Ligand SMILES: [Zn+2]
């Protein structure tokens with residue numbers, strides 16, 4: 001029923017992109033088990049559509065687009081319910097490894113409005129250009145640039161205000 | 173490109189390959205300094221964004237995919253709502269726990285539970301063990317296991333900063349997770365509880381031992397069994 005070649009292509013896809021997709025999902029839904037489900041579902045859909053994927057260079061943005069669609073399909077309710085809980089500590093069970101500043105930065109990142117956070121994640125995690133981000137998020141390049149500017153400006157101000165010793169070390 | 177344009181562009185996209193921007197940086201010392209500062213920040217941001225990924229994420233996805241993808245087109249909604257519900261309850265429980273504790277070692281039950289949730293498929297896994305890497309880890313962590321009753325899975329896992337030996341044994345109420353954590357020292361016995369699981373973490377001759385099972389599981393019994401069967405060398 002399944003061709004060997006499709007299996008191999010799919011395995012490569014999962015191995016290459018599951019970690020990045022997971023990170024992206026966990027930042028947006030703030031929930032590791034839900035993020036894992038989302039990545040699983042994304043690959044399920046990717047499997048079905050894999051034959052239509054012509055341009056290997058577009059694989060990543062294609063996967064992200066599928067994941068976003070799944071996220072918004074199930075996220076609405078979860079978002080409302082989660083907002084009462086202090087989620088900052090739940091992002092990552094390894095957060096203690098991100099000692100001091102990394103943890104503070106994660107909280108700061110997490111506190112950005114989704115409109116700002118998402119393009120920033122796509123840029124840092126995925127290395128996407130403003131044009132690609134605009135495509136993926138159904139917005140204009142100009143709007144993406146404005147959001148990135150504000151998101152990064154907020155993060156910069158946060159860092160400047162932080163008197164953490166680790167930051168001082170990193171600056172020298 | 174003037175200084176203002178350069179700074180706006182670099183703020184938006186520090187890794188820009190814009191030719192005019194590169195040229196401006198070469199000619200303008202103060203903008204180059206601004207660029208260097210921005211890149212230092214970028215490194216910190218990258219580190220913050222790169223949260224840990226569950227162990228075996230890729231292989232779990234592939235295993236589940238090939239096991240289920242023929243019959244699960246409609247199952248997603250149910251699965252995802254369950255996942256949301258489970259994690260919300262966990263979130264609430266952990267939130268409370270965190271308020272009471274605060275110190276790093278008191279957070280260990282949380283990491284243990286999260287590890288069990290991260291690797292939930294192991295509870296029902298029928299995939300083969302990896303005896304070679306398991307034996308290697310056991311040797312390096314000065315542990316010895318000759319025979320474990322009702323063992324369903326055993327493997328080596330990354331856990332926080334160190335390693336753990338992750339086992340699943342069949343208990344009376346369902347599969348029971350056993351984690352041998354040579355690098356996690358606890359002073360006294362701790363209990364773990366969330367809406368689904370119950371368990372303990374207790375000191376071992378070196379490091380500690382966690383046993384987590386379904387709510388009705390007689391955890392002490394499994395713990396006793398494991399203490400008989402594992403040798404801390
Ligand atoms: Zn300049």
Ligand SMILES: [Zn+2]
Pocket residue numbers: 227287291328329330338
């Ligand atoms: Zn494990």
